[in-house]
Amino acid sequence: MTFKHIASFLLLITCLTSFSKEEQSSDVIKPISAENEKGLIKVAIIYPFSEGKTFDMAYYKTKHMPMVAGFLGSNLVRYTIEKGLASGIPDTPLPFMAIGTFYVKSLSDYHAAIGPNRDVIRADFANYTDITPVIFISQVIR
Structure with a gap:
């Protein structure tokens, strides 16, 4: 796996983790x-x-x-x-x-x-x- 692939994977994980935290926030209207x-x-x-x-x-x-x-x-x-x-x-x-x-x-x-x-x-x-x-x-x- 190249550095570019690892960086892309880490960026994806970061985005998904951020999205998950936003959804759990009490400020989000469900x-x-x-x-x-x-x-x-x-x-x-x-x-x-x-x-x-x-x-x-x-x-x-x-x-x-x-x-x-x-x-x-x-x-x-x-x-x-x-x-x-x-x-x-x-x-x-x-x-x-x-x-x-x-x-x-x-x-x-x-x-x-x-x-x-x-x-x-x-x-x-x-x-x-x-x-x-x-x-x-x-x-x-x-």
Whole structure:
């Protein structure tokens, strides 16, 4: 083995060791695992696709969802934003433009937070879409 090979090997080991230490750091945000989501309440706000309808993803991502997340406070575990790309069946229309999802600890606390802010939330729809969303609330089983 040449010096060049040994140096490359040592560099690789150093990089892997550094990466491993970074991952173990408490500063690294780790995604919530499916096991940690078990029992949470999942609120999915689904925006069905319809020809001629509009959806401003940038506004939704930077203004609307953070506003609603703020209303939820400490009950909120996390939220996700999904942009529709395609149907599960080739050459069929896209079923949904977007889906926003909130994972919360308590359904009653969710309702208590959203209730007094419902009019503000609904009024903001006009800033990013002309689609009436469908809301589906479920409990994460697995």
